[in-house]
Amino acid sequence: MDVLEQFLQLDQYPIHDPASEQFHAVVAAAKRQLAEFGYAELPGFVTREGVAALVADAEEGAPTAFRSSGRGTAYLAAPDTTVAANHPLATVMPYAVRAIPYDAVPTSSPLRQLYEMAALTSFIAAIVDVGPLFPYGDPFGALNLAVMGEGDELQWHYDQTDFVVSLAIQSADAGGDFEVVPNTRTADDEHFSEVADILAGDQEKVLVLEMTPGTLLIFEGRNSLHRVSPIRGSRLRHVGLLAYDTVEGRLGSAALRQTRYGRTEPLVHPPLEWSSQ
Ligand SMILES: O=C(O)CCC(=O)C(=O)O
Ligand SMILES: [Fe+2]
Incomplete structure (x- = not known):
């Protein structure tokens, strides 16, 4: 209960009390937002004290992040050489990101402690509503601390998973906005021409999600x-x-582990603290 009480705004988000009216109200509102826009924002989920602890932790761990960079497509697949050069399937855009995988996040990290709270998993499951959820089984991909600095960016893309939960810890001085165009494709229509416009810089339908620390x-x-x-x-x-x-x-693939984290063998035990660099 320690982490819960210090770091989470439990009055507003009583994840420890699933029978409460407030729990139901918050879950219902998030489900509505998810159904309409494909995302649900829970501002102030982590308290100011919690954010301060997460920032100190992330700053300490940041030098250990693995940096990967290159050029990628929106489909996270190799560019298609059989279509026109400006077709979305052939369009590559630069990316540069840094990540710390779950197995390297120390047990002392408040981010790790939050992720390992069963009450948080159940709360997310109530919102996403696709049956019981489990923390992802991959020792690398289950939890990531994504660190981005000057010049880093992540290209326009679709995820290969149904959903992801992100916790905003610290914003950059400028840039680093999370930009979304809701529902650009459906399971049976890629809408390539609209996607091509967005990749070419059309900002008209782009939403910028706040990602205020603690959200x-x-x-x-x-x-x-x-x-x-x-x-x-x-x-x-x-x-x-x-x-x-x-x-x-x-589990995730070995190839993904190698490109994103620079190794394929997970650590046997999580570290107790960040190693001094
Ligand atoms: O860093 C973020 O806010 C989201 C990153 C993202 O879209 C991804 O990892 O697929
Ligand atoms: Fe993504």
Whole structure:
């Protein structure tokens, strides 16, 4: 209960009391937002004290993040060489990101402690409403601390999972906006011409989600094009990415581990503290 009481705004988000009226009200409002826009924002989920602790922790861990960069498509697949160069399937955009995988996040980290709270998993499950949820089984992908600094960015893309939960910890001085165009495709229509316009810079339908530190965001990224705009300035952008699955113990691929985290073998035990660099 320690982390809960200090770090979470339990009056507003009583995740420990699923029978309460407030729990039902918050879950119902988030479900409505998710159904309409493909995302649900829970501002002030973490208290100011909680945010301060998460920032100190993220700043300490940041130097250990693995940086990957290159050029990627919106579909996270190799560019299609059989279509026109300006077709979305052939369009590559630069990305540069840094991530710390779950297995390297120390047991002392408040981010790890929040992620491991069963009450939080149940709360997310009540909102997403696809049956029981489990923390994602992959020792790398289950929880990430995403660190982005000057010049880093993440290109327009669709996620390969149904949803992700992100916790805003610290914003950059400028840039680093989470930009979304809700429902750009459906399961049976890619809407390539609209997607091509967005990739070419059409801002008309782009929403910028606030991501004020302390906000918990539940985001369905499979059919909504989104990106993180280039970071400007020396302050790092920190976001916790919390992954869940409807199946227990499912793993990610070795190839993904290698590109995103620079290794494929998980640590046997989580560290107790961040290692001094
Ligand atoms: O850093 C973020 O806010 C979201 C990143 C994202 O879209 C992803 O990791 O797929
Ligand atoms: Fe994404």
